[in-house]
Amino acid sequence: MTDKTARHTARAQEEALRAPAAASEQAAAPEPSTALEREHAETKDRLLRALAEMENLRKRTDREIAESRLYSLTSFARDLLVVADNMRRALDAVAPELRSSAEGGVKALIEGVELTERELLKALEKNGVRQFTPQGEKFDPNVHQAMFEIPDATVPAGSVVQVVQPGYMLGDRVLRPALVGVSKGGPKMAPAPPGNDNKTPKEPAANS
Numbered sequence: 001m002t003d004k005t006a007r008h009t010a011r012a013q014e015e016a017l018r019a020p021a022a023a024s025e026q027a028a029a030p031e032p033s034t035a036l037e038r039e040h041a042e043t044k045d046r047l048l049r050a051l052a053e054m055e056n057l058r059k060r061t062d063r064e065i066a067e068s069r070l071y072s073l074t075s076f077a078r079d080l081l082v083v084a085d086n087m088r089r090a091l092d093a094v095a096p097e098l099r100s101s102a103e104g105g106v107k108a109l110i111e112g113v114e115l116t117e118r119e120l121l122k123a124l125e126k127n128g129v130r131q132f133t134p135q136g137e138k139f140d141p142n143v144h145q146a147m148f149e150i151p152d153a154t155v156p157a158g159s160v161v162q163v164v165q166p167g168y169m170l171g172d173r174v175l176r177p178a179l180v181g182v183s184k185g186g187p188k189m190a191p192a193p194p195g196n197d198n199k200t201p202k203e204p205a206a207n208s
Contacts, residue, residue, distance in 0.1 A: 070128050070171050077129050077170055080120070085165065087117045124168075133166045134178050143167055145177040152183045159183045 091113055102110060121131060134144060139158045150161050160180045167178030 067171070071173070073127060073129070074170060074175065077124065077127070077168075077175055080124060080129075081168060081176060084117065084120055084124070087113055087120070091117070128171050129175060130169045131166050132169065132178065133163050134160045134180060135163050136160060139180065139182045143169075143174055143177055144180050146182045147179050148181050149184045150181050151185045153185050155183045155186045157184050157186045157188060159186070 091110070094110060098106075099110060124131070132143070134140075137160050138156075139146060139160055144160065144167070147164055152161060155161060159182065160178075161183045162181035163178060164181065165179040168175040
C-alpha cells in the first residue's frame with residue numbers, strides 16, 4: 001500500500017468516527033424556530049409581568065393620594081364638629097313650649113339655627129365626614145365611648161340606651177366616637193348576624 005493510499009484510508013476512518021458525534025450535536029442543538037419561539041414567550045412573559053406591576057403601582061398610588069386628601073381634613077373637620085355641637089346645644093336649650101309659642105324674630109332665629117346646622121352637616125358629609133347616632137345598637141368600643149351605665153332589665157345588657165353626643169366618621173376611620181350610656185342588668189344580647197358586626201355607622205340624619 002502506498003503512502004498516498006494509506007493517508008486516504010486514515011482520513012476516511014477519521015471522518016467516519018467524527019460523523020456520529022456531529023450528528024449527535026446536530027440533533028441536540030435546538031431548531032432555530034424553536035429557540036425563537038421560546039425567546040418570544042419569555043419576552044412576552046416578562047412584559048406582562050412588568051405591565052401588571054405598573055398597574056398595581058398605579059392603583060396603589062391613586063389610593064394613597066385619595067387617602068391623603070381625605071385624611072388631611074382631620075384637624076379641620078374636628079374643629080367644625082365643635083361648631084356643630086354648639087349649635088345643637090343651643091337648639092336643645094330651647095324648651096318645647098317656647099319653640100311652639102315663639103313668634104316673630106325668636107321663631108326666625110330658631111329656624112335659622114336649625115337650617116345652618118343642617119347645611120353644616122351636609123357640607124361635612126360632602127367632604128367625607130358622616131354623623132352617626134347609635135341609639136338602640138349594641139355597644140361597640142371601636143366606635144362608641146361609654147360614659148355611664150343605666151340599670152334596665154327590659155333591654156339586652158350592653159345596648160346603647162342614651163346618646164350623649166353623636167359620633168362622626170371620616171371615611172372609614174373614627175373621627176370622634178359617640179358618647180353613650182349603656183344598659184346593664186338585662187338579658188344577654190343575641191350575637192349579631194353574620195356580616196353585621198355593628199362597625200358600620202348609620203347614615204347621618206338631619207337634626208331638627
